[in-house]
Amino acid sequence: MEPLHLGVDAGNSKTVALLCDVEGRVVGQARSGNGDIYGAESARAATDSVVGAVKEALTVAGVSVEQVAAAAFRLAGVDWPEDRAYWVEALATRLPELTRCSILNDGFAAIRCGEPSGVGVAVIAGTGSAVAGRGPRGDEWSMSFWIQDAHGASGLVARALRAVYRAALGLGPATTLTGRLLRFFGYPDVESMLHDFTRREGPRRAFGFHASAAREVVAAALEGDEVASALARAEGEHLADYALVTARMVGFPLTDQGASREQMGVPVVLAGPVLGSEGSPVMASLLAALPTRFPAGRPVRAVLPPVSGATLDALADTGVAITPAVLDRLRESAPPPEFLAT
Incomplete structure (x- = not known):
């Protein structure tokens, strides 16, 4: 057998x-x-x-x-x-x-x-996010509830909705996310959407319900909407920070010590649809932030x-x-x- x-x-x-x-x-x-x-x-x-x-x-x-x-x-x-x-x-x-x-x-x-040895850091952005690492001596650690910012598609859309609500009150800048999310979810105005998403017996409060609208946030960012771009940029930067923390917790060196990143780099495996989608602004932000936040980190796309x-x-x-x-x-x-x- x-x-x-x-x-x-x-x-x-x-x-x-x-x-x-x-x-x-x-x-x-x-x-x-x-x-x-x-x-x-x-x-x-x-x-x-x-x-x-x-x-x-x-x-x-x-x-x-x-x-x-x-x-x-x-x-x-x-x-x-x-x-x-x-x-x-x-x-x-x-x-x-x-x-x-x-x-x-x-x-x-x-x-x-992305790293067949199983030694490295993984950053996943799917419906939610997960960051975990296995160090050179076998130490394992996961960010889990140490993640203090909502990430992944669900977190990205939640922050986009907050920006839309603030814009409707005149407390934040106007954004094309307003029209995009109203059309995507099928509401005539912002108040109707806010009501349905927050009412006591509303059917749309479960984690992950909003995640499908992440494509609208990404599209708005790629078209140059400043609010959407800032949301994507912040998510990528936070994920780069979490990669650094995880690497430190499992015993990786945090600098290259003069060696090339190919020789000494800590594999940072990037996975999940939010990072893997074509032209992902979250991926672009993470890749831009990683060299300054975690110089020893070597980004590797999951295959x-x-x-x-x-x-x-x-x-x-x-x-x-x-x-x-x-x-x-x-x-x-x-x-x-x-x-x-x-």
């Missing part, structure tokens, strides 16, 4: 599970809903999403859970020791046959997507989706060498982009 390896990436928009063999060939995949114990309707609902994705991936592959040699769960909402303890118990109860699994914040999933990074972690946990051939097979057999789209 050939051993398989399982990677799970769970966030607020979706949960994805991937199974591959020891050569990196994907044999099963599945996706489900919100897997964040902080963001789902309940911790039980998040557990159902994660366990459901795992079971469906096993069904697609036509194998049993006993065939999984190692599993790597990279889950949004694993922020404190009690969160990890919750998942240890939940997985032991729901998937007791998984005898070898690691559980970390979803930020760790992206490190191997695999985070769930593939989680699967690589599972392979590495059993001693499988993450060679270029393994990476190529994982990339070639991965689900199509539309399967992973948010």
